[in-house]
Amino acid sequence: MPGDYRAPSRVLVIGSGIVGMSCAWSLQEHGVEVSVVDRRHPGAGASWQNAGLVSPTMSVPLPEPSILRYGIRAVLSPRSPVALVRSADPRLAQFMAALVRSCTTKAWRRSMTVYRVLNAMAADAYAHQQAGGVEMELYRGDVMACFAHPHESAGFLLEMASVVAAGQPVELTLLTADEVRGIEPHISDTVELGVRVRDQQYLTPSHYVAALAKSVRDRGGKIVEDMPISSVERRHGVLVAHGLQGELEADAVVVAAGAWAGDLLAGHGVRVPVYGGRGYSFTVASPTPFAGPLYFPAARVAATPQADRVRFAGIMEFGSPDAVPQGARFGHMVQAVRHLLVDVDWTTMADQWMGPRPLSADGVPLVGATATPGLYVAGGHGMWGVTLGPLTGTLLARQITTGVTPPALLPLDPLR
Template sequence: MAHVLIVGGGVVGLSTAWFLRERGEEVTVLDAGRAGMGASWGNAGWLTPGISTPLPDPAILAYGIKAVASPSSPVYMPVSFDPELWGFLLRFLRNSTPSRWMTAMRSLIGINVHAFDAFDALARGGADGVGRVEVPTHVPGKDGTAPFIAAYTDVRHRKGLQHEFDQIDAAGQPVSYQLLDGDEVRALIPNVSDAITAGIRLEDTRFIDPPRYVASLRAAVLARGVRIVEDTEVLGIDDDGPRVRLTFSPGVEPLSGDAVVVATGSLLGRLAKRLGVRTTVRAGRGYSFSVPADPMPTGPVYFPFERVACTPLADRFRVAGMMEFRRSTAPFDARRVAAIVRASKPLFRDLPTEGVGVDLADRADEWVGSRPCTPDGLPLIGATRSERVFVAGGHGMWGVTLGPATGQLLAEQITTGRTPPPLASFSPLR
């Protein structure tokens, strides 16, 4: 039995730990804070492999530099001197062509098709019956939940998503959906305002309550016998030959293992660069908060034009949005939340005055987190220059959807020494 050290306890690191245990390895997860409190905590919780697409999208080019420099834009980049960021964006734009998007999309399909099976494996628990993730994945449109709805104030805007669905279909992954009018959307989600005139009902999706789900995943990993060491930042990785050594701040003893997995989300580059990983991972920061809703919507709602993503949590309604290309360590910026609130106001009925809708003024859990974005829109999963050090991350907008499948496939690679075909395009050394 090998001892694998996993640096980073987000959904990717915890899933990798779970599947490595399932294959009989001894595993230790180390996290700089508390496991599950990074990007994996405050996201929208959509499990949508059917529409998990590369982020560098030809439509991004249409936004233009002027739009992204405006603080109220849904894609925001502060005009600042940051050569690494500008280099990243240049490569990002170069990948935003239709042909590169199509190539990247075909690569993603390979892992997208494993996404739900991996969640089901976590829900079943290990072969020994231990380590079930108790918090369910909900299937919209089933068991009393509303379907996954995209909603629009202008029917013309719907063409954008339909075009994307056609492209996903052309890449080899059919998308199943139906068109709705405004009243049909309101019948399913009574909280949306009369301004909504069109919608799309998307099939083959699921969703989770992210804080509860990652807490349950953490508990399942512990139950399986994985050691989790928290509040411990890893500062370096040294491959000394047969063993790999993690180093910490002065005074903390190094820790050695047979293999290491770097799963540090948007900070992946800090440890992976010295291991030959040249692809930059940058934070695409997003914001979320929760509000009271009555009635509580029973499924996710997406407003593609405003880029606002909503999900019911246990007793509040989470509203998320924004793509802010800033350092993940930059402070929380209240103007971004204000921009999401401004964009959301016309979309919902106002609960305090109408008795139905959402109360955007009564916000809690205001949060910023970092999507780990790569310039080619593909994750980094596999071995580095060291055959004992692996990387798992860079999933951008889809790290929750693809986290468990990533852990499952990477555990196979680490324990068999063979790269599973779906991971072939995601080599961290590309």
């Protein structure tokens, strides 16, 4: 610990998604007194009904050249799984311009070296939370990517080859149509090829957030609900968070406000834009349980078992987290995958949900100190905040309590 560093004894976390709750939980591991404040309730953002894959193998940066090709298709087809919510919000234009600049192979490779280091530690951070008493139902299983035509697999296999080239181990098995159906009888005979991504994990994210919240409360943490914070300032050596209902004070503050984080970070030296990548999900009943998670890369839809139902998640709409969800999206997702599946009762659709992935424009999360002493950020995990949330908590808590930035966090510097 640097000689003159005084570790904070009270920390306020703004945002009670998977990332914020993991930060709170890990800070408690170091004996810190934590409060968490949310404008709504734990899990109210992207952390509630996402696909729930804890998949270090598939966790890769979003910006890459094919996003631009998808963007053009999105303009031509309202059913495209990647879309832009039209808006006069200048922050959207600023975010898109920065995202487009990052959509190069060179930038992707550079970011992937950052992900590789994080991905290697992600599962251990989950194991640590489990050992520490977070009562999660975490299942181990392979993710099966399914393709109606072998040529559709080229993009996915190329991406996995690039992941290997970046030094991350990947264990894949190519499966014939019969092998795919032998493993997962819900796959229809339209599917001609499967790629099995070995040894990943998955969970029901809403249950997991609730388990984290319970554990934080059991250990003495306070969770304040329905209190939107409008700004944070440093005043006379303490951090003050301003909300409509009053102020909250702490020695340090962590902004873990997901896709809304940009509003709170203005004026604190963070230049990388963070914006919403809105995704949709719903569940349907399956009379027989699914064997494990499925992924349909051509449709950009994942299907994750959830008790006697299965949850479908997908779509990437760049837009404000607060814009009204587009109901037609659920039908688009069904249309995109129904011919690939059998024995699924689509008439039982329920739990329709939209959540904003917190996207950083350069595809790398922002985790660490801001320009305001005592103010930290943990966010911008985009498509992979479930996978990387617990690790983010572990690393940031170490930085906050020791004053030393763990090497894995250096490239995530929010002031980059």
